[in-house]
Amino acid sequence: MLTKEQAADIFDRIRRFSSADEVEAIFTGSRFALTRFANNVIHQNVEDENSVVSIRTNFQGKTARATANQFDEESLRRAVAASENLARVQAPDPELLPMPTADEANSGNTFADKRVRATRFFDETAAITPADRAEVVRRIVSVADRNEMTTAGIYSSSESQEGIFNSRGLANWHHQTLAEISITMLADESSGWQKLNSPDVSNLDATRLAETAAQKAVESAHPREIAPGKYTVILEPAAALDIVGFMFWDYSGVAILDQRSFLNDRIGTQLFGENINISDDAAHPLQAGSPFDGEGMQRQRVQLVENGVVKRVVYARATAQKMRNSEYAGKAGLIEPTGHGFPLPNEVGEMPLNIVFGAPEKRQSVAEMIASTGRGVLVTRLWYIREIDPYEKIMTGMTRDGTFLVENGKVQCGVRNFRFNQSLISMLSNVEAMSAPVRACGEESFDMVVPAMKVNEFNFTEVTKF
């Protein structure tokens, strides 16, 4: 992978090759390895290393991007020329801003505290070998063998970097590691699942995850079919994450300007229950990722929802300027660049990607939620979630890998999986209890810091065959 110094040298060459008014280069690179297992054997085992430079040129209101993964002179010249050719033929956009200076981009440096930076890169994670991963998989398989189950899953590790340079003097660089384990345990008629990731591999206990997944498969054996309908559900953190993640695309200034957000005409209103507090905070100790956005701007902490009231959305630089001059400015909350933009040019603007749910006043563990439930459904994982209605934010999807009937304060049995059609607005207005927020990861949405949630009136509409 490239060092920051090597990237800076490449950027100097790119600047020399370009005749544009302004030039920006985003460098991304990773060494990524993943060991995949199924049927109690390793069946796929991969590693790749790649570095990419993405070059943006500006000519008086015209901008475009070209990307390459080779750094010889011919490849760089070709990428610069492609970016310039794409830019030059466009009509000028009067709202295109100059690239940010280093001072503008780095004001309010969210990672200035070295304790935050220290939560992102771990030598032990970067040093994981194929043999290390095989040993961890062997331990997971031994749990499966002990329970007479088959197991499938992954153990991945990566070291990655992200850097942005521009011709106005910006030079930001980020380096991080990530290790991830996902385990499915399959019994004859049931299954269980667990997944966790962290920049620090020492936070991952593969055996414990495997045993929890196996326990879920044991407890959901011989699943009963119960009728669909409205139930009290207890969503474990991964399930809560996967469904709520679909609404954050709408917490964007561009989504409001485009009138495609479910927050159109709703910012400042009591949309959710008073117990819902949500912020975006890249510097949170349980978060991962880069401190700067696609223009190099520092990601600021933004309180999106306070006591159930949607307070504001996030903004890239240009979006904030457009919003101030738009007919929606009076109903958009506080308008200022927040450091959440995607690399330019793009049509979606920005999005909060480091979501942190606020801790409830009275925390309840999942066990306590179960104990306080007369009749309900405990959900481990949700799957294949898609949007049905963009304004009421109705989502459909399935439960998967550990769905249980709770009666009289106890898990009674596994049940066949349900299809839900559920409004997120309604769901977050019906959260009866929450656990302490934890770092969680699913498959349908991005990682976030989120609690388990006990939700009333959750709408299951159909039941499947298993």
Add this chain to the structure above:
Amino acid sequence: MKTVARQALDTASVRGVTYADARVVAIRNRSLTTKNGRVGHASESESLGIGVRVIAEGAWGFAASADLSRVAVEAAARRAIEIAKASARVKREDVRMAPEPAATAEWTTPYKVDPFATSVEQNLDLLLEVDAEMRAVGGVTLAEAGMNFQREESWFLSSEGSDIHQTKYSTGAGYTAYAFAGSEIQKRSYPNSFGGQWQNRGYELIEEMKLVENARRVAEEAVALHHADQCPEGTYTIILDGSQLGLQIHESIGHPIELDRVLGMEANFAGTSFLTLEKLGNLRYGSELVNVVADARQEHGPGLGTFAYDEEGVAAQSTPIITDGRFTGYLSSRETAHTIGAARSGGTLRAEGWNRLPMIRMTNVSILPGEKPLSLEQLIAATDDGIYMETNKSWSIDDKRYNFQFGCEIAWEIKHGKRVRMLKNPSYSGITTEFWNAMDAICSRDEWALWGTPNCGKGQPQQVVGTGHGASPARFRNIRVGSAYS
């Protein structure tokens, strides 16, 4: 590039390695979008690298590098062997590969107009013309259009002597008009949603799609949906347009027939399949009108799943998947063929790029058109009471591929053979085999089109590849409608 691939194979020719292949892949992409009268994004990209796959000590290893220097390529090959040996620490039996004769071939997607030879101005002018047509309709609050081209050149060499050079072109374009009013966002897309229509062709596809000609109608429909009645809930006869039926095939036939899913290899992420091995040749999948093939050959058409050889050097084939309603075939690979008693792979191993491991993927999984002449309008005219649905809006299916629910952008109620009123927010749901057994009519060849699904995700790390789905409109009886809003 062949020299680079040979360097990898030479390095992998050591004791303990029983098979190796190397793929050098060069990808070029152009992506353009417009939004509300302006360029949304304009970008080009290039990616070049090598992926090396080996079997050592009876287990798989794969390593990939963007650095094509001799030192880096040899290091990648050695790394693949090291990884394979680590895999061998957790194995039960050695990998078995179905035999395949070595192939030497050169192949390029047939095209009339190289899309990269067209100018960016020409591309953007077309998108902006479409954009202007959509925004000329009062009530449209957002107009988005996009166009994509890809050229993928690959050099595949194997330790068994294969030497295959392929160049694949794909082209896609489409647009969507949105209308927000009151408490509702409605949209209409053309020629399909989520990126439009895609095929393995040149720019001639764009020229044939009549993009400008349909823009105003589509925008008017988006606005008109605000005044349409809500699609009712209940049990109905439904007719699906070809593009929606293509996605129905993708989700409820294409994925469950992937043999790696059936064998549990995808259990942690994409899921497994209800199509367990004993069902081959025995399951009544659909009515006798249902005939489905997985066909990667050029003669099937220029689908996103069309090629000459798959990415382990197996020639493109046509596999009967459903024959007169009976389940007759899986998608297979050299590694999995023996599990269904096949002497040869079905030729469906594909990868997203140079740095991803090839895996079983759909090629072109298509339903064959009806043999008797039947147009969509004739099918509607022959339907006394039903709902015609068009263009996908949402899709979801469980991890064994039984229970599905689809939403469409627009529908029309049919009474006595005529469309009598527009309906908004249509959806339908069901169980896969019950649904396909409820098909009682399918339109003929002149209504059949090979639709492209450019965004099919599978695998860990997830890979996105394009698949093709030929379909013509079809009718289904006694289908549950409207539960998405129940």
